[in-house]
Amino acid sequence: MFSMDATLFEIISIWVVLFIAIIGLGYAFLLRYQIMRHDKGTAKMQEVWQAIRLGADAYLARQLKTILPLIFVLTAVLFFSVYIIPPSEEALHRFSAYSSETVRLIVGFGRAAAFVMGAIFSLIVGQFGMRMAVEGNVRVASAARRSFAEALKIAYRSGTVTGMLTDGLGLLGGTVIFIIFGIASPDVLLGFGFGGTLLALFMRVGGGIFTKAADVGADLVGKVEQNIPEDDPRNAAVIADLVGDNVGDCAGMAADIFESYEVTIVAGLILGLALVSLTHELKWIVFPLLVRGIGVLSSIFGTYLVKGEGKNQDAFSSINKGFYASAGISIVAFFFLSMFYMHEWRAFLSVGVGIALAIVIDEITKYFTHTQHPPVKEIAHSSKTGSATLILRGLSIGFESSAWQFIVIAVTILAAILIYWGQPAVFVLYGVAMTGIGMLTLTGNNVAMDSFGPIADNANGIGEMARLEPEARKILADLDAVGNTTKAITKGLAIGSAVIAAVSLFGSFITDVSKVQAQMGIVENLQLFVTGIRVSVPAVFIGMLLGGAIPCLFSALTINAVARAAALIVEEVRRQFRIPGIMEGKVKPDYKNAVDICTVAAQKELIGLSLIAVVSPILIGMLLGVEALGGFLAGVILSGQLLAVFMSTAGGAWDNAKKTIEDGLHGGKGSEAHKASIVGDTVGDPLKDTAGPALNPMIKVINLVSLLAAPILIRYQRSDPRIIVAIVICSLLIFGAILYSKHGALSFKNTRREHGF
């Protein structure tokens, strides 16, 4: 199986990890089976639920139709890419029994298949997880009529299904590829990572636009203009809003974390293999797989503990208990693994830094966005001088949190430098990748906590629309509030892990480029960082500036897309309110229309935005060379992290400032302060749930495309006529993508004309 000398322990370990991945998936299906046996409540509840389910299904079906052509094209591109550059030396060595032509076929097929696998896994996590959430929420609402413990258990376990799918599929894919391709894995792993990341990008962008268009649109007319409560059944966008919670918070977030989970293992294995070739020890790749395996087992144990039984009905502490149980088991196991298998404390420290990082980022997120801390209090206070000062405070808090997040990530890398002090830089990069793996150890629990949010939210919405009993409503409202907190915690983690994953990929890019250059004889030996990526070279500096531009452009386009779609929803809800009988609650509004508007609007933006992410690194690499592409990646990471953290934090802080006012501060609901805080919340919504999160997968798509393209860029000269043709094609594609985004604006004008507003 391995071309290196593997110990028996190592061979067994790999198969054990594969088995653990399957156990994780089995656990997910067991939970699903348990949940599905619960009842779906009254006919009224099922009516609401059916509307949500149909909306969500329609969205997913349409999304699949939109992206399938692109997936086909990219699969073909990945397969035929092996005909541009020959298989690596590792691949020839791994499959030395075959001719080089056959090896070419094997690698090409492996890469394309891994891409499809990554895409399908990501789809499964997102779609299956979301369907599970939809199945769960009506059952939670029904269970709330019986007991708190049952409602909590169903809600949390529905979320856990998604969590364990994330864990199980991420681990399964990486391990299978490693078992088949051994030291030749990197090429194929990149395909796997790319597939998952690209799908996550689609789901983040599409889901984010859907959910916030519906949310903002519903609130603007319902809460602000008509002064009716949230989730009021007279609002035509209320079902679209509930569907949005699922496709955005649930499917989008799950795919996002799956992708970080996947990409950290890809980067860890690539950097691990670089260390294997330096040290001739296999442990550098077995270790991350084992760490992940331990994480899956401890997530199973911890999530199963969450039952909501006991005297006081505290959902949050119950969920937390499960989390800390998992964390404790993992840390102890990592320690023994490091000491008795790696025979060193460094591996343990790297992974430990990751766990510490998850906690620190969580604390920072809490500090900036929780109601008890000064930032949100200051925002709430500034509502007294109106919405403008409230917005300003939020912007400033967003900027400040970006600054601290930069510092935390810098300290994390510094920790890796100190841990691997005196070793070549590739060890430091490996340390950073291990930190990323450590950070995502408890992905099972984290995704469960995140999905719990929209499930509880939807259950509460169903309860409100189906006019359940007050006791049941109280339980559902409590679960919803806890869900908001658990959701927020995951959001910080998603960004933090995205940046660490991107830095790990950047590290893989550096080692990969050096390796190819060494094999081609451009640099003398495998000594890494011979030249490195010098921003002091003008072309590389240009690359960095252009890298900085991409997240700005991306954010602008996604915010605009939400604003456009929300404006359509506003007009639609207003139109329906004008229909006699709707405002009095006698006539049922046409919910489907609003869902359709969101679905179409979200799909329209996907292709343009994803083309920008996929094509821009190729174009930069061909125009300015591979070193400038490195500068481009650095620019993308810097500007992407800045904007992602800024938007998520500001949005979260405004959201909670509104909540503190609704809880009675500064005049409470209906006061001028409350109105000001609703403006803040509405501005923050697309920032924190669409534009900000979309940057996480975007940064990594760009990194992965760069990694895939690097060998081609090194091999072919810029003066090569084929490269010139490719440059022209890529320029046209980018130009087309921007035009396509402009087309959004045009079609908005058309719709405006049609609707006459």
Place this chain on the structure above:
Amino acid sequence: MFSMDATLFEIISIWVVLFIAIIGLGYAFLLRYQIMRHDKGTAKMQEVWQAIRLGADAYLARQLKTILPLIFVLTAVLFFSVYIIPPSEEALHRFSAYSSETVRLIVGFGRAAAFVMGAIFSLIVGQFGMRMAVEGNVRVASAARRSFAEALKIAYRSGTVTGMLTDGLGLLGGTVIFIIFGIASPDVLLGFGFGGTLLALFMRVGGGIFTKAADVGADLVGKVEQNIPEDDPRNAAVIADLVGDNVGDCAGMAADIFESYEVTIVAGLILGLALVSLTHELKWIVFPLLVRGIGVLSSIFGTYLVKGEGKNQDAFSSINKGFYASAGISIVAFFFLSMFYMHEWRAFLSVGVGIALAIVIDEITKYFTHTQHPPVKEIAHSSKTGSATLILRGLSIGFESSAWQFIVIAVTILAAILIYWGQPAVFVLYGVAMTGIGMLTLTGNNVAMDSFGPIADNANGIGEMARLEPEARKILADLDAVGNTTKAITKGLAIGSAVIAAVSLFGSFITDVSKVQAQMGIVENLQLFVTGIRVSVPAVFIGMLLGGAIPCLFSALTINAVARAAALIVEEVRRQFRIPGIMEGKVKPDYKNAVDICTVAAQKELIGLSLIAVVSPILIGMLLGVEALGGFLAGVILSGQLLAVFMSTAGGAWDNAKKTIEDGLHGGKGSEAHKASIVGDTVGDPLKDTAGPALNPMIKVINLVSLLAAPILIRYQRSDPRIIVAIVICSLLIFGAILYSKHGALSFKNTRREHGF
């Protein structure tokens, strides 16, 4: 005078440039003399004017008192820095007649004196220019009662005084230093640049906080709550608002552009000297000085043309005519200079790219912020669904403009690469510096156009408060509207030139570090970019991340400072409105109180913010080394430009969206759309006039400090006990600066308690 062989033409040229600088200053004084002879109007007008003048003087006096201690400390630090590192080889060579101890004294004294000179020149430009504006505005108001042409002429020429001071002093300083220090200039030039930049930072930050606290505070109570017009004399903050226009838009902007003007010549001379030592030709440093000299002469000619005579009273086309006359003269002169002195087209092209860049940035600024173009129209349209969607559109337009600005700067550097294709990278950097010099050729005209804005604005305010005749009011309102446009044009130029100047300084940093390393034998010869700044090295990547954090932190603190100060003004104006008789216009409000609040609030933030800019690069350099400091600079430039452009553009677009609605769109004044647009404008004000512009000098302060510190950082090891002590001191300073900013929040709490709100 020169250690290189200077031709007679070159020696004469330098003295001619010095003479031109003095002519520029003489022209400024001539204009001032002409303006001062005009009358100051009625007693009522002079009363308003006196209030503005006293407020502005009080602000300047207090600011000087706040910053003087820091200036003293830094002067001493710069003088004694020569005792840490010995004088450069160039200095020993330049003053070979003296002992090395004497040379040390000369260089130390020169550097400290140049620092003080830079600071004083910047102060003169800011303070003298502002006083001129204050003298001008009452005379403009008075002249408007007689004729349009006279009012325009006085307004524009008052602005031109500041413009020619900027030109003259910037050129004078650079030339004098070059005449005295010859090839040893770089060390001393850095002191000159640092002095000017630091003062610009003070004036930008202090003036920005003052002007926006007054503006936002006055508007929130006056326009939004009480629904009374702008500049209504019943509003207690109305004088503070007018003072703010002067200290912010006038003094702040002039100091900002002066500093870019100065820094581009500093970077141009440093890079030029690097080329001199490579090619042994003096032309590389004589050329930028001559280009600047030509610019001053053509600005004199062009600004003198602006008279407002002729049939139609079109102020904008008259100002434009002067601008194009200057531009035409410059371009023709540059062509002859390049062909007959430089004997090549490359120098001409580099400078020409700069002029093209100024035009392109102007067009981009116009596209994103002018009322006729889609972005502002879309923002105005989105006001129909409330302030939240209006804010979102503005944010997205801000992000998009950042993306395009990155692309434009990247293309500019690409042009330098193409122009100097096949030459060593230092030529490319020289080309970028020449582009910066070309871009700022018409600084005289630009600053005149900018200062024209607040002068016309103030004249209009005086006219309103002194209740002038309708014809005069019409003329003043027209001039005010044109002033808004000319001001906006300069804003784009200020950011663009700041980035190009920062990139030039970054280039100087690279060549400087290489030179010191070569002289110390760390690298083998003066071949530049032997290793360069590799972001692929983990420590350098950390530097880049931390660099990215600084502009975020800075923006957060400045926005917060404005929000805090504005809240105080709101309370003060509300308090005064409650005094019987004020609302009825029978009792005169106490204007001085509001001015005092703004003055104190603005000064409080200066020291903390400037310490962060000055100390952070030293700390990073000592902790992580000089290469990581390079990464830090790259991060600062990237993140700084992103935020500066984002904030300025979004703010400008909201401002103009409000104006289009006030001109009758979507319901006009008093409509719901108008209210929404006022929220947007209020959010945008501190972004575009405080936080955004403060980043321009901040980026350059950090670059200049890095350049000054680099030789020390290279010479001393991190393990040196003195460096460890310095690290501790710097950490404490940074920590103290952040605490000091927190103190702002504390004092806000106290004031809140005292005022009982």
